[in-house]
Amino acid sequence: MSIDRRKFLRSAMLLPAIPAAGSSIFDLLENCVEKIESFKRVRPHDPLWPSLKSWQQLKTAVNGNLVKIESPFVSCATAKDKTACDEVFKSLKNPYYIGDNPALTQTSGWLDAWQSEPSVYAVAAKSTSDVVAAVNFARTHNLRLVVKGGGHSYQGTSNSADSLLIWTRGMNKIELHDSFVADGCAAAQTPKPAVTIESGALWLQAYTEVTTKGGRFVQGGGCTTVGVAGLIQGGGFGSFSKYYGMAAAALLQAEIVTADGSVKIANACTNADLFWALKGGGGGSFGVVTKLTLRTRELPANFGAVFGKIKANSDESYKALLGKVVELYHDKLFNPHWGEQVTFNGNNTVAFSLVSHGLTKEEMTESWQQFEAWVKSKKEYTFEAPLTIIALPAQRMWDVAFLKQYAPNLIETDERADAPVSNIYWGSNKGEAGQFIHAYRSAWLPASLLEEGNRLKLVDALFAASRHWAFALHFNKGLAGAPQEEIAAAKETATNPEVLTAFALAIVAGEGEPAFKNIAGHEPDLKNAHRAAEQINKSSDELLKVAPNAGSYLSESNYFEPNWQKSFWGSNYDKLAAVKKKYDPEGLFFVHHGVGSEGWSDDGFTRL
Template structure:
């Protein structure tokens, strides 16, 4: 962003609450001649497409229009039995357009299928769906991986653009974005279609190609959704955000036009999709990402430490944070420390170190723990390292560490379709509560670190939480931070040493699913304690922003929380490329102009 634009955004941000107030907006819209709300149509409403019109859409997309029904709509048939069998299989959920990776959130949303879906196989199919939705005033939803905690990848009574079958991956030895010839040097890159998962990208780029692309930690997350939300993976402390590594994208906008965007061509649309949130400005159909030299090794550190009292636990927290600051606050280290019930769980990863080097890094901390009777290892520490090229190699893990992966159990599943065993618990989850907050690196200063440890301890008296060090980019190399800063993400992520996350969930609870009975009273109690936990932690980081993909559904002042000073610029891009608001997601850019369900426009955009 140019300095003048940054100053304008900084000046505009404090005015957001006023700018978005109903009174102010009503006055503006009256001046523009806004005469009343615009309402999208639902089945049964006048204007809902006739069967002949749906058939015409189906013909235009090569027969790839589907009328959607939940497999639990009729219990006891083959479809519902298969769904129950596969309900913890994220690959099955992703392959079923009527289901999502999260089944709902108490008092927020419930997973319900769209009325119809275009199972897009090419950009032309997406264009046809967008034009049809605009012409017939339909609610339009976009789904690739379907991993949205916020429920943005489904909506009843809508038309779904389902990109799952657009999953081709192509490597480039010398890529130059269109229109950037002579302005940018050729770079190694990978082009990924919108429906591909990160397991597809990692297989092609790393396992087969011997290079690295910055993606997500969960292998079944969609590439396009992650990039549009900002995108963190286990090794972001070295390579930056996924959106910061985007070189070019193909986007279908609300007018049905196809744009190839990059830093040289339509840079504002390019910037907006780099962290501006999926489903708000257009349908991304193809992305080209920078690839990097692959480190020699990737590795992990596991362990769990129990403290025997509150006083010793508080001391353990302080020691862990000093150890992080002194030994781990650098591009080699990422992932998590989890704090709950007087326990510290370690689930860290590293890159570019040998196993011996990693063991030497941790030796002082483990020695400190072992020297004190107040602590006990509930899980003995383990340090493992492997050739980086094998980190997403399913067959390698089948041979050497089968307990760390879970395979897609269907008989026709590709062999590389596995997930980390630690991710299985969130498949189909029903969320009770969830919050995140970026913790600034200044909290690691010696004069503040004890206050940080005190706030962390107080937070654990309410609920457990994790620090995701790879999701704060402070400590990353300058080039990684520079790439990530040139995105729409909240700039606070660049100065954060970690993203704090707290939440809870229960078993899948899709509507009509046999045996699905979430304890709503307990869910609401959990939500209260989750809020108390994060509030206690953020005493030392007031006003901390949160990560749009991992955040509170009920986030107040979400525009500033998710995007900070970048929101006015994002809102301007929304007005330019989607002035009539065809694209709507909960707490997405421009959603303040619409009813909560996205069906009724309450006011014209400012």
């Protein structure tokens, strides 16, 4: 057994005074070694790894819901199974296939950062009591613990080799409330329409119950296969956040299993500090959320969408086009009715993929009329894709049957033979399924950049950034221009306060097909990936010239963010750290760049 000298000395200093008699130096050394070893979590090859009998006891405690995880890539180990291996990789482009396998995550890895690796065992939780048993087992046996619902973490926080996984996908019940009051808040709150959602549910399931069937709205994610609990804890933005505000701000109550194995209710009146931390403080850091109750809202008559792509015939005309796009946004779209994104490409094209809230097709058309006329009047521009404006009844936005009939080109379907017919997802999200990330950067862009005196600087930055890599401005992921009451509600979350004054989140990112090291024929193209990462970073750096020290969105950010505490949470970090210390003093819950993670090694196995 090797002992790090500095750790040995540090631990030795913690020992009580040497007794006068009855102890030898060997006793003291053994005691010291035990203290040193306690700084490490246990791995399968360690003597203290739980015995098969212990695992069987856990299986009994969770009503049989313990899974010994097997990698789906076993078929890739032999040459004769190449066809089977290729089929697995083809399936990785189906987010439902990934989500239904405890060994997989929606992102396969990140260049020079992490690779998706399965846990040893998973508790396929069906109830809160299953979660309690798993938490107690991990704490008692000093195991690395991972929590996964939707499994969409770009940071790799929903996977770790040599760990025990709490897999909540089977916890997906949804209950609507006409009038909900949080526990213990009867004297302080008026009843609100709400929905209680178990933590393993996906957003499409939530929208189906709340909107398609219930005729109301709940603020959630744009990607339909994202997990409900992870999005809320990460802050949460969806297509209509400019109108309804942040998803985390809609949280009324949560049920959570904390590190001591107790089940706590967190709301504005009970465990209020923990409640605040769950609203944007990051998933997997404070405990295992098992249920969330979210405020629901009225639906408008219509949702809408605008698509189109314009190409400029020179760099000079492209810059002029960028100026017009910024002017269009400021004058017509910088309000609660509009969301989603505009993409700026290095081939001098601009692509629109926007949504609207509560507008008729005629009102949408009016907003774009002047801009479209300007483009068509200039010979320097051509529409590579025509400006297409559509409106649909808001209640049909996530109606599976409606979308299959009237918008089949916008959706993809889970093609497995035994898949439920309800398993659909937006076609625009297909590229994310199984992706191997080359680099990912995001930045909150302040609304001051839209002011007339600053627009030229913004346009110059957009142009310069596009010379290196394509990027998008996500207008729904910034609350400047939202209703004041939604900005005020977001202020009561743990998210970086920069979001309150940002008009958009700029995202510069690149990815490749699903890839894993040491699987022949499916390894990442490292040369191409490094080249892409270099250009992505250069593009992002150009944008940061007009938004120096800008923070970023926790769920869509740089794995290598050097000042992540400030970037993700700004002035809220110290308060979050205090909540973490109160509810998880020993650091049972660890995620990369999560609150309190600076006290652990990068893999979460060794306390620093």
